[in-house]
Amino acid sequence: MNAASDIKVAAAKEKPASRFFNRELSWLAFNRRVLEEAGNVAHPLLERLRFLSISGTNLDEFFSVRVAGLKEQQLEGLEHHSHDGLTAGQQLEKISEAADALIADQQRTWIELGERLAEVGIEVAEASNLTEAEREWLRGHLAEQILPVLTPQAIDPSHPFPFVPHLGFALVFSMVDTADGEPVSEVLMIPASVPRFLRLPGMKSRYLAIDQAVAAHLDLLFPGFQLIGAGAFRVLRDTDIEIEEDAEDLVRHFRSAIKQRRRGRVIRLEFAAGTPVELETLVRAGLSAEHALIAESGGLIGVADLGILVDKEERPDLKFQPYTPRLPERIKEHGGDCFAAIRGKDFIVHHPYESFDVVVAFLRQAASDPDVIAIKQTLYRAGKQSAIIDALVAAAEAGKSVTAVVELKARFDEEQNLLWASRLERAGVQVVYGFMEWKTHAKVSMVVRREGAVFRTYCHFGTGNYHPTTARLYTDLSFFTASKRAARDAAKLFNFISGYVPPKGLELLTLSPVTLREKLTGWIDGEIANAKAGKPAAIWAKMNSLVDPLIIDKLYEASEAGVKIELIIRGVCCLRPGIAGMSSNIRVKSIVGRFLEHSRIWCFASGARLPHAKARVLISSADWMPRNLDRRVEVAVPLENATVHAQVLDQVMVANLIDNEQSWSLDGSGNYTRVPAGKKPFNLHTYFMTNPSLSGRGQALEGKKVPKLRLEQGG
Structure with missing residues (x-):
């Protein structure tokens, strides 16, 4: 972070701490929403048990990372205060109280689910109740x-x-x-x-x-x-x-x-x-x-282990109906030729509804195509069984120039990434580890291909990781383009990471920690100016977490200038919505359901009522957190193709905003309330499982209309 940002942060801390929710308590509130899904009778019984297990796994990680950091601050006597004004000790006290209540509810949920499971023939028995044969x-x-x-x-x-x-x-x-x-x-x-x-x-x-x-x-x-x-x-x-x-x-x-x-x-x-x-x-x-923090369990120790039972049981009647991601029609109509499809026009693949195999096929085709001369790839989390790694190895062994940016600082994937780096280097891949102090979190692929007398570059930008397992569970966006501006910017991005060459003169992309904070602030300022000029002004944003105090303050300023702000924040949200004189025009919702909402999408009205073709729409690898804006290499990509723009704004974002079967509304006191389905129930996951995307339809489906989504209360 530069000196100007440091001054702004210092100034922000002088304002009332009541402007922010505590980050750690907000995270615990998110995990409670996960736990609530274990009690959701709309889900199959074993899926409810899986949600209970996930809440346990989440809580384990929370203690071993977030609470561990606070405990270290406390033991070292550091006088650091959170943005809501609490010392480490005060936060630990509140965390213990909230976590203990959460764990007690986990145990109650397990007792209830155990009884329901026994009724359908799945029982975790007591040793005292075994039969003689057992x-x-x-x-x-x-x-x-x-x-x-x-x-x-x-x-x-x-x-x-x-x-x-x-x-x-x-x-x-x-x-x-x-x-x-x-x-x-x-x-x-x-x-x-x-x-x-x-x-x-x-x-x-x-x-x-x-x-x-x-x-x-x-x-x-x-x-x-x-x-x-x-x-x-x-x-x-x-x-x-x-x-x-x-x-x-x-x-x-x-x-x-x-x-x-x-x-x-x-x-x-x-x-x-x-x-x-x-x-x-x-x-x-x-x-x-x-x-250490000491806790006594009233029942089962290690709720996370209950996921083992879900995996062991072959009971399709008690699980979600299997869903097979579809291959975009646009790829099919080009005979599986990814390069031809991308040359035709930009398109987005919407995971997990559309197959991650498209991303793998893109790199496999690059590896086997004799006209491809170079591949550059970022790797943050690639999983244990990675077809992406196989493709990069095959490309290097075929004599192509292959560069892989492997992030060693990806928490809990450090060891696996070291193994991948070693394998890639043995195959002849140029492995780059990036910056010592920054994580490379951007998700970018770049393929350079000889086409006649010229070179053409094909790029992939993602909101999620190159991970085959999470791509079936997380909702993410994969954007493919042959844009020359995107290609030139992507090359500068890789040169920045590998050679520390500052990315000057970017034409399309916005990068952190270089320009993203400044640009993001400027886009919000643009909406403030439109509101003051009497023009339509609105911001729609979807992300995992909203923590950064400077951005939150800027959103407060926008709200009171008349900008209508709709935020879809799955996890941590430190912004207080709906407070008169501070955030009266801001609404926040969280979606927790079958799939983990993971894509980051930012939309700015730009003088027109959302949703509108004139709006500025970007996808990104970054949440609005200090670490993403100041201590990570991230990318934000504007969507300019009309069909892609409409898919993300009119389809994806509107679906998220009108969902009322998996949504929670946040109030100014920090309470989350489940949104009632009402007379028009809408489940965004079901919608995307049953309808093709706009940009990936292909000519074969052009005559078949995708159901038009309508926002009843727009910004």
Whole structure:
């Protein structure tokens, strides 16, 4: 961030803190909306269980990253205040209260879902309720398949407390040796390789949690010992990786940091209900967790693990009806030739409704086409089984010039990205790691092809990652173009990342941390000027998070100048909507449903009533957060082709705004209320699953109308 931005941030902090919602509490509110979907009877039963599991996974990451950062601030005595005026300690206190309430609701939801599942033949049984045949099978299975993997460890001066990794699950016992009457403390780690739930034999789907199975057969592990007390615990550690600016070798630094992350500070300890106090004290001391947040679970420890049951069960009647993404007709009518389709006109592929295979096919065609001479690609998250990596390797082995920007700082994908980087380098790909202090978060592909006497460049810009799994679950946009301006700007972007060459004279793209904040502020100022001039003025924006205080202040200014602002913020939103004299013209909604809303779309009315062909419409890889605008390499791409423009503005954005089956409305107090479906129920996910996109229809579908979406209350 430059000096001018620093001054503006300092000035923003002098204004009343009540202008902002707390970021961490807003995130917890988002995860509560995820949990609410577990109680949504409109969803199939196993999908409700999946939402419960997702809420658990989300909460684990929240503690290991966000809470870990606040805990470090508190322990180091830093006097940093959040934008809503809270110290780290004050935030931790509020987080603990809200998180405990959320976890209690998770447990209540699990009890309810467990009862509903049992009614349809899926049961997580109690050890005390097993049949005689099940007990006999379980004892033999434990003795032969499970116990050989387990290693009980006594805790005494010669046996120090064992290391328990992040997300580690363990049992703890106090016992007495019946031979000599000596007390013994034992810790039993449950390795990740051991299934959390054991499927019991029989026609019915009956499961038993591994901790219950082991606890019911302690005589197999501890013959000759008498049990005095027992408990279970789970560990969450600080998983953030600090970037050392003076690191001489970024790859070596990350390889070392990934190993150290396993031993990060214990942030949270979850104990099973009924764990004796003396055993809790033993665990806290053994893990050096004197500063950890302590929680006692009223039921199942590790709600995230319930996703295992969803994956195990072959019950299509209890899951969403399978959906197969369609291939855009425009690609089909060109015989699968991506380059010919892109040459014909710009188009957008709308994931997951339209297949991610188009993106893979684009790069595979580039790899095999003898006229393609160069490929440049950013990689933030590519997944474990990546066809994108295969295509880049094939291109390099075919003798093409291939450059891959691999982001090592992609949280929780650092290790996988190191593996991909190594494979790419072995194949002859020029691997670039980008900036030490900035993450390269932009999603860009660039293919240079010889066509006659000239070179033509084909570009792909995405709002999501080049990840085959998330592309089936996240809603994102893939924009393909052969625009010369886009090509020249994309080349400057890659030169910026690989050679630190400042991108001067950009013609189409807007990049952070170079010009994006300034341009975004200018676009909002343009709407303010139109409102003051009596012209239609409106902003529609869709993104994952809205946090940046400077942008929020600018939106407040726009609101009170008369700009109508509609925001679709799936997750964290620090802006307070609907406050008289501050944000009276701002409405905020959040959509949580079958697919994860992930695309970032920004629309500015530009003097015409939205939706309108004159509006400025952009897609981006960036949310409106300080990190995206100041500490990441991001791209915003304007959509100028009329059909693409209409698809994103009149189809995608309007569908998001009129959805009333998966939407929540945010009020000025921070409360989210589910939007009632009313007399005209509309589900945007169902709409896009059943209707072709505008720009990808092709000539074969030109005569078939896509249902016109109408915004009842426009800006």
